[in-house]
Amino acid sequence: MARNELIEKTLADAMEYARTFLHTGKVATYIPELAKGDPDRLGACIITTDGEVYHAGDWRQEFTIQSISKTITLIMALQTVGYEKVFSKVGVEPTGDAFNSLVRLETKNTHPLNPMINAGAIATADCCMDSKDPYGGFLALTRKLCRRDTIQLDGAVFESEKKAGMRNRSMAYLMRGDNILEHDAEEVVDLYFWMCSLSVNAEDLANYALVLSNNGVDPRSGVKLVEDWIVRIVKTLMVTCGLYDASGEFAMKIGIPAKSGVGGGIMGTVERKMGLAVFNPALDPKGNSVGAYRVLEYLSHYLGLHYFSGSGCAV
Known part of the structure; x- marks a missing residue:
């Protein structure tokens, strides 16, 4: 051709x-x-x-996939727990705020406005925790979608994100306090950092x-x-x-x-x-x-x- x-x-x-x-x-x-x-x-x-x-x-x-992973997290969450549960935890509206903003959560709009900001992706990662193997399942899905079975974690970036990720932890704890997250906040945010570090x-x-x-x-x-x-x-x-x-x-x-x-x-x-x-x-x-x-x-x-x-x- x-x-x-x-x-x-x-x-x-x-x-x-x-x-x-x-x-x-x-x-x-x-x-x-x-x-x-x-x-x-x-x-x-x-x-x-x-x-x-x-x-x-x-x-x-x-390079690390970072927030592009949020689309794959959303796919996995929808496949794992379904439409109703995912969108009971996160909305679908644009925010006009920075991707790592806490403003909406702090002003008691407790549900993140969409899955493409950090708070929303943490909420969808929480849904992925219902999978039998959240880490293995996400890696397998990413490899399948990208057509490369050698995709791996960048361990140095993952550790760096964990050390620097206080804002994301704050979001997770706020949402855990409002019962949006169903799993341990530290475990959910670790999965989120891991997803971003492929x-x-x-x-x-x-x-x-x-x-x-x-x-x-x-x-x-x-x-x-x-x-x-x-x-x-x-x-x-x-x-x-x-x-x-x-x-x-x-x-x-x-x-x-x-x-x-x-x-x-x-x-x-x-x-x-x-x-x-x-x-x-x-x-x-x-x-x-x-x-x-x-x-x-x-x-x-x-x-x-x-x-x-x-x-x-x-x-």
Whole structure:
């Protein structure tokens, strides 16, 4: 099958465009281990539903999945305890607050507003604790979605998160006090830190994004990996909440369901077309990767990927 030269060239051009912005970002420092990241690293991968794979830059570079894991945690929680229980503990509305904010919990809106902020992800991790093997089950699900059975924990980042994670512990104890969490707060927050500390690369996340774009089916194997109703929920929340308090701007400018993480990754899905993932550890003030944002911005514009693009998708 002939490779799509438009995708290949546009991806290369997007990388050059994004590099001009890298100096405006800073690596995350509140987790000490993440402060070791190289802000000049930039890698990307696109995988289309017909099986073509396009790589650029540092796509092999591994980084911790961080908040992109929240989408997988939500999938596992929904598969484990079902819709009613998950959404009795967490809402579905955008917050407008920073991802690690305690404000809503402190003002007695006791339920986290959505599963894509830290408090919401801790609540969904609590649901995953009902699984027979929360750690093994989450790792197996991540490996299956990313199509790589060698994905492992970054132990140094996990330990660093545990030492620096006092705000997240505070959220967990507040929610335990309000009976939102059903399990021990320390055990739940340890699982949450562990989920965030798995090590992936851009191709792994593009594989996962491709499954989401194809309604939960891996188009290369034809195997159904995630139920339709769960995919719909996850992608909807990616649109409204996937880039923290920059989600509205991202939806307007780029217009694809996406999820970011402070490890430097952003994963995006283009319905029935492709999965994309970009990595760059330099973050903007809202915690989103500067380089990944700019690569996706360029691709969306020149390939017509925006879900409300009047001209339609160019590929």
